[in-house]
Amino acid sequence: MRDWLDNRTGFRALLAHLLDEPLPSGVGWWFVTGSIVLFLLSVQLLTGVLLAVFYSPSPDHAYDSVRFIMEQVTFGRVLRGLHFFGASFIVIAAVVHMLRVVAFGSYKKPRELNWVVGVLLLLIILAFALTGYLLPWDQKAYWATTVTLNIARSVPLAGNVVSGLLKGGTDLGALTLMRWYAAHVFLLPACLIVFTVAHIYLMRRHGISGPVKTVSGPAHPFYPYQAIRDTIAIAVVFGLLLTMAVAFNAPLDALADPTDATYVPRPEWYFMSLFELLKHFPGPLEPVATVIIPGLVLTLLFLLPFLDRRPDREPGKRLIVVASFVFVFAIIGALTYQGFHSTPPASAQSDQAIARGEARAAGQRRGPVMVEDVFKNVQALKGITVDEFMGTMGLMSASLGLCCNDCHPGAGTDKVVWESDENPRKVLARQMAFMVQAINRDNFSGRQAVTCWTCHRLRLTPLETPRLDQFYGEAITELDDVISKAEGVPSATQLLDKYLAAIGGADKAAGMTSIAATGKVVAFGSFGGGGNFEYFAQAPDKRAMLSHLPDGESNRTFDGRTGWFAIPLAVVPKYPLTGGELDGARIDAQLSFPAQIARALTGLRVGPVTDIDGKNMYLLQGNGARGAFVSLYFDIKSGLLVRTIRYTPSKIGKVPTQVDYEDYRDVAGVKFPYKWTVTWLDGRDVFDFADVKFNVPIDPAKFGEPVLTLPPTTRAAR
Amino acid sequence: MISLRRSRTTVPTETFSDASRRRFLGSITSGILSVIGGILAFLGGGAVLSSTVRRQEDWLAVSALHDLPDNEPTPVTLSVMRMDGYRQALERRTIFLVKTGESDVAALNATCTHLGCLVAWDKEAQVFKCPCHGGIYDRNGAVQDGPPPEPLAKIAARVDGDRVLVQA
Numbered sequence: 001m002r003d004w005l006d007n008r009t010g011f012r013a014l015l016a017h018l019l020d021e022p023l024p025s026g027v028g029w030w031f032v033t034g035s036i037v038l039f040l041l042s043v044q045l046l047t048g049v050l051l052a053v054f055y056s057p058s059p060d061h062a063y064d065s066v067r068f069i070m071e072q073v074t075f076g077r078v079l080r081g082l083h084f085f086g087a088s089f090i091v092i093a094a095v096v097h098m099l100r101v102v103a104f105g106s107y108k109k110p111r112e113l114n115w116v117v118g119v120l121l122l123l124i125i126l127a128f129a130l131t132g133y134l135l136p137w138d139q140k141a142y143w144a145t146t147v148t149l150n151i152a153r154s155v156p157l158a159g160n161v162v163s164g165l166l167k168g169g170t171d172l173g174a175l176t177l178m179r180w181y182a183a184h185v186f187l188l189p190a191c192l193i194v195f196t197v198a199h200i201y202l203m204r205r206h207g208i209s210g211p212v213k214t215v216s217g218p219a220h221p222f223y224p225y226q227a228i229r230d231t232i233a234i235a236v237v238f239g240l241l242l243t244m245a246v247a248f249n250a251p252l253d254a255l256a257d258p259t260d261a262t263y264v265p266r267p268e269w270y271f272m273s274l275f276e277l278l279k280h281f282p283g284p285l286e287p288v289a290t291v292i293i294p295g296l297v298l299t300l301l302f303l304l305p306f307l308d309r310r311p312d313r314e315p316g317k318r319l320i321v322v323a324s325f326v327f328v329f330a331i332i333g334a335l336t337y338q339g340f341h342s343t344p345p346a347s348a349q350s351d352q353a354i355a356r357g358e359a360r361a362a363g364q365r366r367g368p369v370m371v372e373d374v375f376k377n378v379q380a381l382k383g384i385t386v387d388e389f390m391g392t393m394g395l396m397s398a399s400l401g402l403c404c405n406d407c408h409p410g411a412g413t414d415k416v417v418w419e420s421d422e423n424p425r426k427v428l429a430r431q432m433a434f435m436v437q438a439i440n441r442d443n444f445s446g447r448q449a450v451t452c453w454t455c456h457r458l459r460l461t462p463l464e465t466p467r468l469d470q471f472y473g474e475a476i477t478e479l480d481d482v483i484s485k486a487e488g489v490p491s492a493t494q495l496l497d498k499y500l501a502a503i504g505g506a507d508k509a510a511g512m513t514s515i516a517a518t519g520k521v522v523a524f525g526s527f528g529g530g531g532n533f534e535y536f537a538q539a540p541d542k543r544a545m546l547s548h549l550p551d552g553e554s555n556r557t558f559d560g561r562t563g564w565f566a567i568p569l570a571v572v573p574k575y576p577l578t579g580g581e582l583d584g585a586r587i588d589a590q591l592s593f594p595a596q597i598a599r600a601l602t603g604l605r606v607g608p609v610t611d612i613d614g615k616n617m618y619l620l621q622g623n624g625a626r627g628a629f630v631s632l633y634f635d636i637k638s639g640l641l642v643r644t645i646r647y648t649p650s651k652i653g654k655v656p657t658q659v660d661y662e663d664y665r666d667v668a669g670v671k672f673p674y675k676w677t678v679t680w681l682d683g684r685d686v687f688d689f690a691d692v693k694f695n696v697p698i699d700p701a702k703f704g705e706p707v708l709t710l711p712p713t714t715r716a717a718r
Numbered sequence: 719m720i721s722l723r724r725s726r727t728t729v730p731t732e733t734f735s736d737a738s739r740r741r742f743l744g745s746i747t748s749g750i751l752s753v754i755g756g757i758l759a760f761l762g763g764g765a766v767l768s769s770t771v772r773r774q775e776d777w778l779a780v781s782a783l784h785d786l787p788d789n790e791p792t793p794v795t796l797s798v799m800r801m802d803g804y805r806q807a808l809e810r811r812t813i814f815l816v817k818t819g820e821s822d823v824a825a826l827n828a829t830c831t832h833l834g835c836l837v838a839w840d841k842e843a844q845v846f847k848c849p850c851h852g853g854i855y856d857r858n859g860a861v862q863d864g865p866p867p868e869p870l871a872k873i874a875a876r877v878d879g880d881r882v883l884v885q886a
Contacts, residue, residue, distance in 0.1 A: 043758070050762050054803070061804065068804035074768040075761045082761075224743035231747045238754050514779065695881055697779040700797050 019223035023208060026215030027226060030104070031208060033097035035230035036237050040090045041196065043241070044128075045189065047083040055135065057181035059174050062137035063255045070252060081245025087129050089241055091270045094122050102304075102325055105313030106209035112305035114202035119301050121195050124188055129268060131184040134177060142256035143265035145180075146172055147275070154286045172258075212313045257370070269340075273332045276339035297328060369575045377419035380433035384651055385578040387565065391648070391655040394681025396429060399452035400460055433652060451653035481647060481654060482629065483607035483621050492604035495620050495634055496597055502639035503664070503671040509595040512670060513539045516696045519674075519689040521547045523554065533687055534702075540596060542703040543589035547685070555706035558585035566706040574706065580648030583628040584657060587646055591630070594641070597622075601630060612642055640664055640671070655681060667692045777876070777883045784880055786817040791839045791846070791857055793828065796886050812836055813873055814846075815882060816857060825875035825884045826859045831868040846870065 006012045023031075054073055056065040069076040098118065101107055107115035134145045149172060153163035168175030220226070267275045274294065281289040300307070308321050315322050371378050371389040381392055397403060404411035407426040408418055421427055432452070439450050455462035490498070500506040514537065521533040531549040536542075540560075547554040555566045563577035563585035577585050590600035598604070601622025610617050610633070617633040624630060624646070633643040641661055647654040657680045661673035674689040780794050791814040798809045812828040826846075828836045835850035845862060846855040854863040859870030874885035 046758055046762060050765050053766060056804070064804040072804075074764045076765055079761055079765055224740055224747050227747045228743045231750045235750045235754065238757075242757065695779065695879075697781065697881075 019221065019227070021204065021207075021222040022219040023222055023226050024210035024215070024219055025217030026211035026213075027208065027220075028211075029229055029233070030100055031226065032230045032233040033093065033100045034203070036233055037090065037093045037097050038196070038200075039234045040086055040093055040237070040241075041192065043082060043238070044086050044090065047079050047086065048185065048189075050079050051083055052185055057135065057178055059137055059177055059256070062135060062177060066136045066138075066252060070249070077249060078242075078245045080250045081248065082241060084250035085241055085244045085248075087132065088268070088270070089237065090125055091129065093237070094125055098122065099325070102321065103315055104209060104212055105315075105318060107305040107308075108209075108311065108313065109305070109309070110206050111202070111209065114199060114206070115305045116302055117195055117199045117202060119298075121192070121199060123298075124192050124195065126270070128184065128188050128192070129270065131180045131188065133268065134180045135184065136252055137177065137256050138253035139256055140251070140253045140265065142172065142258065144267050145176070147265050147267070149176075151274075151278070151290045154290045156287050156291065209313075212315075269336065272339035273335035276335040276342070279342070300324070375418050377421065380430045380437070381651055386575050387577055387581040388579055388650050391581065391650040391681065392652045395650065395653050395655060396433075396452055398681045399456045399458070401456075401458035402460070436652060448649075448653055453653065483605060483619060483631070485605040486608040489606045489609065489618060492606055492620055492622075493598070495606055495618055498639040499597075499634055499641060500594060503594060504666075504669050506595065508668075508670045509593070512593050512595065512694050514695055514698050515592060515672075515692065516698055517689050517692040519687055519691070521549070521688070522686045523547065523549055523683070535687070535689075536698050536702045537589065537592035538698050538700075538703065539593050541586055541589040542698075542700075543585070543592055544702045545687075546702070546706070553706065556585070557703050557706055558582075558589045559700070559703035560586075560589070562705070564705050576705075580628055580650060580655065583625045584646050584648040584655075587624045587628060587630055591644065597632070600624075609636065615642075617642060641673075668694050670694065778886050779878075779881045779883050780813075781815055781882045782880050783817070783821065783823070783877055783882055786815055786823065786882065788817050789857065790841075791816045791826070793839070796884070798886055811886065813884065813886075814839065814870075815875070815884075821877045823875050823877055823882050824858070825873040827871040827873055829871070830866055831861075831870065832864070832866040837870065 054069045134141045153159045168179045277289040369386045410416035500509050517535040522530040533547040536544045544557040557564045566574040590596050604622040607619040616636040620632045628648045630646040643660050645658045660677040663674040664671040665674050676687040678685045796811045814826045816824045830848040832853050837846040837848045840847050852864045853866040
């Protein structure tokens, strides 16, 4: 078989040609460096192809796909580790190889051109490192690339052209990622292969330089006498690399956040000296650090064999060259050291930024809409998602009894300028938000003990003096938000048993697995009018309330994992739910099925008897996730659920959402409330149910991301 | 043949005083490189060959029992949320439900076992027909004619009250 193959391909002659390269006597361990670089490049190529199988180069998917590689793909973590740490290994190996060539004077005639090709290869390796950096689309990727693009912009004359070429669009975004990806996986590998082949060809053409002083003795073939040294060295390097890939996770920061002013970009260690150099040449001197010094060093590097043309190879006879290299590397080393000591480590960065990054990494893969993505001139409530921001706005207006246009000129019209500070009331509100945050931070360990409502109570100006008639008049009882267990009331289990019995029995309730209903809705708030609605719920935790209003579709959906809020003509027409709002949507979905209440809430407690509209109520309270909690009011007489209020946390206080239930009617043996009044900080909807069915199949798409539809007039206008 | 070298001193074979030493070093070299290659192949193969799709089978209510005619395959489209790698995707699948008894329902995958086209129920001929290469199946999914190598795949189905549930 081998003979047949050799007869047709001549592979034996090729192998002999490749392996029997005669090496001069005295070639030893110093000459393994090139093989190590070649081996590491092969590992990068292989692991790069494997990572590309799972990676998706778009800002919407890049981060999730890298997390997927790290968490789901078999050996994905190790493969990414090999690729990530392999990049550092290559830089080290390539520099060591270069230093070996310099030390042995191997760049001298007739190998000048091979030196030039080698320097080009070093630049290609650094370009690989630079372009690969952006691909995970995490904080480090985003900010390091931002700095890189700005460095490119500082290039005299051609700066904007170069920066634009690298950026692809007006901002760092999808176009940037795609062209860096294209460079990383197509352009640079092609260049690398071409120049590596040229490098090896030139090395073979002239033979290796061998020791500085000729060592007498016969020549030895490369295989196996030098090959065994190369292989052992490769095995040691690979062992180290594999150990690092297995022992350490290749870093993956939080999802890229263009609004995070607290993030301190830190380049990879091999670019740290350039990063640090920038600090020494501020302002108009910046091009000195970005172009002139690196350009000068690079030019000298390229020209080395043409400047040092004497035949002497001993380092002692080339003191200027040796001293220059020692000087340059000492500077690089010092700048790198300085860089690591002057840049705060990631752990010292703001807790807020890290917490936010973790929150995003934990649950918001699809990319939350941040307040800065939507509104300009946000100052006191920066860095929160738009749904949390809308909740805080609602808290302010509800606490002071104001409307949007009391602070934002033109709100409610198409002439609104949200970012305008023209109204002094808005500027004051911002100062108050800072003040309340400071009070809570300085006096209550950050707990939201003081909120807008604490003082304002629907008044623009808080009252200052006690009202004596109230003090001596009838007591006004207001329960705390979080209640304590009261004496003389039924237990939570008894209360829930009574409720389930009242609606038709625990078995009937447990048999409910889905609800599909339709009816009429009357909506209040910024978008008015009545319309029809569809309501769907699927046990254990899917829910959709789809209102078909004159202004378009108003949808709230939760599919068990992600939730959406879509209201046409609202300030923000559609956004994915995050944090407290997402937790609240999950609670709503779970509580759609009465039999699930005990499972959905923890820490159930029954408070003192209270009343709603003159009727006595038992108040049951339980906790959801991350600070959310729910109060459920049960009519003492009928045992039926009359009201739920869920509280979700926000930056300036708890956001309440209240639902009142009336008109219980029988549906397949279970009593179901046919009238719901949903009240939240920005409005109130009344749902009158007409047709309710249990346990019918529901298209899962109903619970997914809603399609934002606009009324015909709006569509025509756009 | 193009010479890669301008000048070359050939290696005198007589300098290889110990051919067995050369063979020994050669086998060590090959062995080490094979181990490294094996590790990389194992890691790469593991990543590419092992499935990352974690399928979760749920019982889905797909129809009311009273809506199904007796012994007449009825097509139903399932919409199931699946994890598609790193993203969640809505997967749509067509199945046929056949009411085979008072409270018995069989569910068949509508995908032809030949090359994956979707079969359709021919009411007149009372058979499933594949539009691509003429595969024919009976109402139970058994191959009657044509190239399909296997019967239509059965899907677990059960009846709960008036609800028909399938595992998908």
